[in-house]
Amino acid sequence: MRAPIGPFTHVRPAPDCLDELTLPVAEAVRGLAGDLPVEEVVYVDTDPAIADTAAFVAHFGQELLDTSANCVVVAAKRGGGTTLAACLVLSGARVDVxxxxxxxxxxxxVSFAPMATAVELTGMEYGGITPLGLPADWALLVDPAVAELPHVLVGSGSRRGKLIVPGRFFARLPGAELVAGLAVGSGPDVR
Structure with missing residues (x-):
C-alpha cells in the first residue's frame, strides 16, 4: 500500500493495525461508519523520537508541514468550573486560544491543558493526541483549512506512528465544529 501523502514506507489501513493504536483510537477507528469509510484511514509507522513537528518534517520533508495538523487540548474556565476541549489546526499555525x-x-x-490531564483523560500519549477517540463530551474545534485538505497527517494516539485521514472526516467526528479564525499566524519555526 502507498500512502496518499508523504514518503512513508510502512503503510497499512488503520483497521489492520488496531493493536498498534491506543485503546480510544482503536475504538474510534472500529466505530467509523456511514459516510466515514474506515478504509480511507491509513496508519504509517514512524519513529517516536521524531514525533514532534520540527523533527518530523526535517526527516520526512518540509512539504508535510502543509498537510499535517496538531490536536491540542485546552482547558476553558468559566464560573467555578473547567471544561476541556480539543483544537485541530495545521501544524504550521497556532491556536488562537x-x-x-x-x-x-x-x-x-482558556489555557493549554496540563500534560498529565490531557494524557490521563484522552488515554493517549502526549505528542500523539489525535481527534479520533477523544472523550465523547469534549468539543472538537476544527480549523476549516484542515477540513478542506484531501488528506491530513495527524497523531495516532501514541508518539509511534501517524494517521492519514481525509480532511472532510474531521468536521464529521463527534463533537466537531468548524471554527473560522481558530488558527492564527504561524506556530514554532519549523521551516
Whole structure:
C-alpha cells in the first residue's frame, strides 16, 4: 500500500493495525461508519523520537508541514468550573486560544491543558493526541483549512506512528465544529 501523502514506507489501513493504536483510537477507528469509510484511514509507522513537528518534517520533508495538523487540548474556565476541549489546526499555525477559542467556548480564561490531564483523560500519549477517540463530551474545534485538505497527517494516539485521514472526516467526528479564525499566524519555526 502507498500512502496518499508523504514518503512513508510502512503503510497499512488503520483497521489492520488496531493493536498498534491506543485503546480510544482503536475504538474510534472500529466505530467509523456511514459516510466515514474506515478504509480511507491509513496508519504509517514512524519513529517516536521524531514525533514532534520540527523533527518530523526535517526527516520526512518540509512539504508535510502543509498537510499535517496538531490536536491540542485546552482547558476553558468559566464560573467555578473547567471544561476541556480539543483544537485541530495545521501544524504550521497556532491556536488562537485567548481570542477565538475563549469566545467560542464562552470562557473567562482558556489555557493549554496540563500534560498529565490531557494524557490521563484522552488515554493517549502526549505528542500523539489525535481527534479520533477523544472523550465523547469534549468539543472538537476544527480549523476549516484542515477540513478542506484531501488528506491530513495527524497523531495516532501514541508518539509511534501517524494517521492519514481525509480532511472532510474531521468536521464529521463527534463533537466537531468548524471554527473560522481558530488558527492564527504561524506556530514554532519549523521551516
Amino acid at each position: 485567548n481570542g477565538t477559542v475563549r469566545r467560542h467556548l464562552g470562557a473567562r480564561k
